[in-house]
């Protein structure tokens with residue numbers, strides 16, 4: 720993947736939109752990471768049809784899908800989605816993110832998620848991002864704490880994952896808290 724397709728980059732990683740061409744690489748990463756991902760996120764199908772439908776979702780204005788890649792070589796080391804984007808006077812979106820078994824624990828997601836947050840508050844004009852995280856998901860809570868998210872509340876039985884309705888903590892950050900100018904809420 721050429722450098723031109725990257726939207727933003729930091730010292731070690733760069734962020735670009737996910738595309739259908741990423742299917743095989745992501746399928747292999749998902750497969751090696753089943754134990755890391757369960758029960759924190761819903762299982763994702765990576766058959767050609769399912770993945771085509773998955774990436775087609777990101778053609779809609781309410782959803783954005785990104786991959787976090789190593790600047791050296793371009794390998795995918797993580798993924799970040801912004802879902803359920805609401806415009807007008809709310810300007811908010813809900814984050815989903817993953818690392819993989821072979822890429823976790825190196826700080827790539829801290830750098831990559833920070834880049835996506837900055838991109839959301841500048842290029843996308845959002846004002847607030849939330850992350851709904853199960854209380855036992857300490858790696859995810861540590862990640863958003865490092866980026867300055869605050870715990871806003873607790874949502875019992877928030878999302879159906881891996882066969883059960885799971886309680887989630889609601890963590891969020893505003894543009895101002897992340898050091899960006901606030902959008903004007905009129906988009």
Ligand SMILES: CC(C)(COP(=O)(O)OP(=O)(O)OC[C@H]1O[C@@H](n2cnc3c(N)ncnc32)[C@H](O)[C@@H]1OP(=O)(O)O)[C@@H](O)C(=O)NCCC(=O)NCCS
Pocket residue numbers: 755756757759760815816817818819822823824825826827828829830850851852853856858859861862
């Ligand atoms: C949540 C998740 C994305 C966090 O990924 P991660 O690999 O911990 O995040 P990073 O890549 O930023 O790595 C951070 C860790 O690497 C360590 N690290 C090692 N070298 C580092 C370096 N050079 N720079 C920064 N951090 C480094 C950090 O200390 C940190 O470990 P700690 O949290 O134990 O202190 C990952 O655990 C995951 O995919 N979980 C399953 C899916 C999931 O839960 N998604 C979120 C649902 S809400």
